Amino acid sequence: MCISSPADRFLVVQDIFRTRTAELADVVLPATAGWAETEGTTTNSERRVQRVRRAVTPPGEAREDIDIICELAARLGHDWKYADAEAVWNELRSVSPDHYGMTYDRLAEHRGIQWPCPSTERLEPSCLHGRLWESDPALRGGPAPFGLVQHDPPVDLTDEAYPVRLTTGRRLDSYNTGVQSGGFASPLRRGEYIELCPEDAERYGVVVGEEVRVSSRRGSVVAPVWIDPALRPGLAFMTMHFPDEVDTNRLTIEANCPIAGTAEFKASAIRIEKLPVATIVR
Template identity: 55%
Template sequence: VAREIIHAGLTDEEFIRNATTGYEEFVEFVEPWTLEHTEEVTGVPAEAIRELAHGYATAATAQICWTLGITEHHTGVDNVQSLCNLALLTGHVGRWGSGLVPLRGQNNVQGGGDMGALPNKLTGFQDVEDDEVRARFEAAWGCEIPPANGWNLTQMFEAMERDELRAIYCIGENPADSEANVKHARAMLERLDVLVVQDVFMTRTAQMADVVLPAALGWAESDGTATNSERRVQRMRAAVSPPGQARQEIGIINDLAALMGDDRWGNPTAEELWEELRTVSPMHGGMSWERLEAEGGLQWPCPTEDHPGSPFLHGRLWERPVGGRLAPFSCVEDSPPLDLLTEEFPLRLTTVRALDSYNTGVQTSRYASPIRTGEALEISVADAADLGVVAGERVRVSSRRGAIEMTIGIDRELAVGLCHTTFHFPELADVNQITSDAVDPKSGTAEFKAAAIRIERLDGNDRLDVDHRVGAGA
């Protein structure tokens, strides 16, 4: 796409000249990727690529939106950088109506990152290894912060295998169902000396725990904030009280700290914690609790109380001269999925989400839905004919990591050789036993979207009396 934009003369030369670096190297790098070569590699028709390139480049405004289909690969970061290249070529960034939009899978994924739930960042995406930043947090918190980056989730499981990580405090996560190559993940969790799980339901991970701390449901039973995909921080308000022994997570963590010897926390409220946050995170500095309440939410960065918030990012790239550093083009090599297709494993499996279900099904499997689908393995019409299987038939699905039984569905829109299923129903189809645990070394994300599998008929099996409509999982 980038090469076609360049060869068609559709680049924004003024923007490239003033706001970017590395353009000449990038032009040389993409030169081999003709429309014909790209069609041969990807299977996407050359004319479709050309149409996309011209439509995107000539649009008055254009956005590129993506989800986990881009990032859950061993090249996830490279994939995102490739999309950024297109925006830099055309100037579709840093102005109203144009931009790069990573759509989050849950309502507060953005907020989790903002708050510092990343191994290399403190609140407000500030680097853990920056001495000046760390000193500011240490002064506010009255403690010493380790100067080295922590482990991401993949690195944690690697550390468990080396017996370097012996205890886990797991809050609102179900890795015993959600991890790729989940049999290995479960084995690592079993190795721990101590596993503490804090959650709203008794997940499979909680069932493995030494201690379970029942928590309030964030979106219905707690006060606080959530931050959505457009960086808008909004107030969350408790509608009901948590049931039974479930407690507010702030209170649980506060009491745990006291039991471990630090009783200085003082039982802070959500508002008090937010006001403290503003003192250490410049991008939240102008978002007082009162403003969030009165204005219905604000978009960061919002550094001062008279700042209106930022409806879009990177407007600085249109300043002359550019405010801050220039935006770099990235030369990223094509790298196919690491779980290779072979005669033994000839089909490509990718995981998807169904409309009415959520992650591993913990929160959605407890109610009925008239549109619930997704437990089937959806395959193409041609592959169904080649395998001699029909919708509703039980089959064995194998990868290099294991095998499970699944029910066949047929999706008329699927390309030959491609299969998909959800991960919402691990009790019916434990799909993550067969997903690929190849990892992006830059992000630590597993390659959920590209496993190599084999489908085999079962001896003497009958069709199930269930509704697996053609295209139901699409």
């Protein structure tokens, strides 16, 4: 977590590692690792709330999120007191009807519950993804309350000058720039590349490790080539993990998706140019 004040240029960072961001901070708050040193709950992307239990004692001056937030509140004149993480959860349940039925005991009994769960007496069919496979329409539920979404193409269209679609994302081996895993050797870790399908690599006459110029309507970078058979012709992939090696976001566009509101970092139009003297990265 980062808290910054642009006017005063004051940066506070809460983290479990000494990251590059933490090295820039005026104040660093040492946090606990959520998967092993913390009591509470976690909600995953399928809406499932699960209990998290502390397995080991936090090292050094590391403190749980609740303790840090309450101490910050105290410094600002607010006396926030909680007996434990369950008390915080119960306060959340009291103001969120969708979570009201998720007591700690029920979360443990069912090994996690999906919201919405408004009742402490039963699990509503709407709480379970299993209802999607029900043959009885009454149990399966009605259709979603929205119509078909009309296709709206990306703002940055491909054309003869920029014929390749660039999508950016993350690779598992370098997730979060390798802050937590960068100290361990991995055969998958290879820095920043532009990944092309075999057909495009052959069309441009490039091989693995050869540096090429990648340009968009906003800027250009030089990056080595990697070949990925899973990509289709006309589609390239890069990550944003290694800006010191290749500043990928010089290519991306700041336009937003009109439906989701997210930036179109996955929809940039680019061209690829073979350099006059090929450089092979060993």
